[in-house]
Amino acid sequence: MKKIDITFIVIVLCCLLIPIIRFRPNETVSQVENRNLAAKPLILVEGKINNNFFSDLSSYLQDHFGGRNFLINSSNYIENDIFKRKNINNNAVEGKNGWFFYIKPSDGANFVDFQKKNLLNDEDFENLKTNISETVKWCDENKIKYLFVVCPNKHSVYSEYYPFLRPEGITRADQISQIFSDLNVPYVFSRDYMISKKTEIDLPLYYETDTHWNPLGAYTSFKEILVEIQNQFPNIEFPKIDYEISVSYSETAGDILPMLGINKARCTEISLSPKNGDNSDYYDSIKNEDGIVMKTFGKNQSLPKAVVFHDSFIVSLIQYLSPLFSEAEYNWGQFREEDKEYILQNKPDIIIFESVERYSASIVGK
Numbered sequence: 609m610k611k612i613d614i615t616f617i618v619i620v621l622c623c624l625l626i627p628i629i630r631f632r633p634n635e636t637v638s639q640v641e642n643r644n645l646a647a648k649p650l651i652l653v654e655g656k657i658n659n660n661f662f663s664d665l666s667s668y669l670q671d672h673f674g675g676r677n678f679l680i681n682s683s684n685y686i687e688n689d690i691f692k693r694k695n696i697n698n699n700a701v702e703g704k705n706g707w708f709f710y711i712k713p714s715d716g717a718n719f720v721d722f723q724k725k726n727l728l729n730d731e732d733f734e735n736l737k738t739n740i741s742e743t744v745k746w747c748d749e750n751k752i753k754y755l756f757v758v759c760p761n762k763h764s765v766y767s768e769y770y771p772f773l774r775p776e777g778i779t780r781a782d783q784i785s786q787i788f789s790d791l792n793v794p795y796v797f798s799r800d801y802m803i804s805k806k807t808e809i810d811l812p813l814y815y816e817t818d819t820h821w822n823p824l825g826a827y828t829s830f831k832e833i834l835v836e837i838q839n840q841f842p843n844i845e846f847p848k849i850d851y852e853i854s855v856s857y858s859e860t861a862g863d864i865l866p867m868l869g870i871n872k873a874r875c876t877e878i879s880l881s882p883k884n885g886d887n888s889d890y891y892d893s894i895k896n897e898d899g900i901v902m903k904t905f906g907k908n909q910s911l912p913k914a915v916v917f918h919d920s921f922i923v924s925l926i927q928y929l930s931p932l933f934s935e936a937e938y939n940w941g942q943f944r945e946e947d948k949e950y951i952l953q954n955k956p957d958i959i960i961f962e963s964v965e966r967y968s969a970s971i972v973g974k
Contacts, residue, residue, distance in 0.1 A: 707769035716966030817862030826924035890931035912957035
């Protein structure tokens with residue numbers, strides 16, 4: 609046998625053995641794809657034969673074979689750097705000028721929202737209106753003030769960077785804003801305000817490579833939130849805090865790049881801190897072990913007490929909201945009927961109902 613044939617066979621065998629030798633059974637999360645990997649399947653589940661064992665085993669082997677991340681990165685390099693193709697998959701899409709957008713269908717269906725194909729029908733509109741009305745009535749009966757906050761989707765503020773043109777017409781968030789207006793309840797949906805300010809500020813209000821707004825975007829929205837809170841407590845003098853802005857840049861920040869398998873893309877990192885001090889001068893915070901509920905305690909105990917129901921967009925708002933309250937409890941999740949008893953036991957002065965735009969149709973429920 610020729611020497612070159614033996615060398616070729618050895619190389620092929622090595623390639624076949626690498627996925628086995630470097631098999632990683634204990635890995636649970638893919639940092640490249642930002643998702644959980646398939647777990648090792650069980651033959652028996654709750655004492656019964658697992659009918660999906662072989663399909664589960666196939667998923668497990670595909671997720672854990674050696675060299676998988678190398679192949680993914682190599683594929684993305686060829687697609688992005690050599691062929692210069694735009695990235696898009698079921699989780700995210702690459703937009704214009706270095707902007708990226710989250711579109712995962714099972715997590716709020718942002719792309720459908722961008723297309724304005726998720727409008728409420730008459731029945732859903734009335735059901736949501738009833739839920740909000742009943743929640744407001746319950747708050748009024750128990751002398752608790754309230755504020756509804758809808759945080760704009762990234763594509764609602766920066767639609768010009770989306771890879772597709774957005775259709776004309778109203779959005780689902782416009783419909784929900786109409787419900788708030790019809791019921792005459794205090795609410796903030798800062799999309800239009802943020803659009804008007806983004807050119808004045810000349811810094812991005814959302815992370816280019818992340819789903820969320822950045823601290824500057826949160827602060828821009830907070831200015832409208834503060835006005836609504838002051839209107840509800842006209843006799844309270846809330847602290848006035850001036851913030852300094854710091855700007856830096858990263859090539860690996862954000863939750864979207866791993867979804868597309870992209871190693872580097874420029875992202876503007878913005879932070880705000882009180883002038884001549886820090887946040888601890890205005891409030892202290894504690895976090896439960898489960899990470900679901902966090903409490904902050906303001907330095908001024910004469911300020912109102914708040915309970916906040918929220919999603920991940922509240923994270924950048926916490927530093928601005930917390931100084932307004934003697935105590936604020938942040939509950940991850942939306943308000944439901946079962947929360948009422950607990951709230952009455954720890955009666956706040958105000959409840960803030962916050963939701964990102966793509967989930968705003970479930971801002972309150974049964």
